[in-house]
Amino acid sequence: MKYEGTIYRPPSEANSLIIQATVGCSHNKCTFCSMYKEKQFRTRPIEEVTADLCEARKIYNFVERIFLADGNALVLGADKLLAILEEIQKLFPDCKQTTIYGTPQDVLRKTPDELRMLSNAGLTIIYIGAESGDDEVLKHINKGADSNEIIKAIQRLEDAGIKASVTFISGLGGAELSDQHARGCARIINEAAPSYAALLTLLLEPSAPMYNDLQNGTFAFMTPEAIAKETMILLEHARPKTDCIFRSNHVSNYIPLRGTLPRDNEKLIAGLKMALKNNAFRDDCFRGL
Numbered sequence: 168m169k170y171e172g173t174i175y176r177p178p179s180e181a182n183s184l185i186i187q188a189t190v191g192c193s194h195n196k197c198t199f200c201s202m203y204k205e206k207q208f209r210t211r212p213i214e215e216v217t218a219d220l221c222e223a224r225k226i227y228n229f230v231e232r233i234f235l236a237d238g239n240a241l242v243l244g245a246d247k248l249l250a251i252l253e254e255i256q257k258l259f260p261d262c263k264q265t266t267i268y269g270t271p272q273d274v275l276r277k278t279p280d281e282l283r284m285l286s287n288a289g290l291t292i293i294y295i296g297a298e299s300g301d302d303e304v305l306k307h308i309n310k311g312a313d314s315n316e317i318i319k320a321i322q323r324l325e326d327a328g329i330k331a332s333v334t335f336i337s338g339l340g341g342a343e344l345s346d347q348h349a350r351g352c353a354r355i356i357n358e359a360a361p362s363y364a365a366l367l368t369l370l371l372e373p374s375a376p377m378y379n380d381l382q383n384g385t386f387a388f389m390t391p392e393a394i395a396k397e398t399m400i401l402l403e404h405a406r407p408k409t410d411c412i413f414r415s416n417h418v419s420n421y422i423p424l425r426g427t428l429p430r431d432n433e434k435l436i437a438g439l440k441m442a443l444k445n446n447a448f449r450d451d452c453f454r455g456l
């Protein structure tokens with residue numbers, strides 16, 4: 168199997184077979200992001216993807232999950248994605264879950280019918296980095312989509328039978344925009360009703376454009392205490408009408424949390440209050456991306 172450059176995948180795909188359907192990220196302009204900077208975006212020919220799938224079938228006796236890389240392989244046209252998914256179904260009848268990264272723009276460029284076809288062909292989860300629900304923060308990080316577009320994209324996925332796993336980044340707006348950032352994230356959870364919502368906490372590597380703001384003093388990381396309070400605001404306002412599996416247990420986070428919204432909101436808030444009371448935060452030396 169051929170891989171080009173550093174390969175990134177969601178934490179939950181640690182045991183998945185990773186197949187590179189595209190190389191890099193077609194947007195690759197988010198100011199907080201350091202991924203895919205060494206790659207020029209391109210799509211891989213279907214023949215190459217199929218060859219990788221055939222080779223993997225010879226190597227692995229059992230494959231339960233497949234993740235289609237790179238940064239937003241959902242940018243591929245529906246016809247190409249359907250061809251890949253059909254090949255997966257043919258070669259890996261044991262595969263229960265096929266997942267992919269996608270931007271809100273990628274989703275909205277596909278019709279509801281196309282998304283339903285992708286769902287019927289075995290695409291089960293699309294990971295979307297919303298990052299924030301506040302338009303000021305989204306504009307600042309050059310996300311390329313506003314909060315209403317993010318909500319519409321998530322709703323379109325869920326309506327098509329594809330589960331949306333949506334990521335937000337704590338501390339992304341800094342102290343100045345913390346409150347509206349948290350409330351905006353809660354609004355997306357409430358209005359879009361994704362199947363999954365996850366929190367990471369902002370870390371910046373030197374290759375991320377936003378790192379320059381950190382160096383020149385125009386941006387500062389929030390303290391663990393401030394991050395905990397921001398998360399409490401999010402949880403106080405995130406009351407979706409349907410169950411949303413919530414996770415804040417990424418290695419970047421100061422406090423690991425897991426539960427289902429809205430029934431576990433109070434338990435999660437209580438956990439944050441306990442961490443604040445006991446100063447029980449993960450040390451920075453144990454945090455990472």
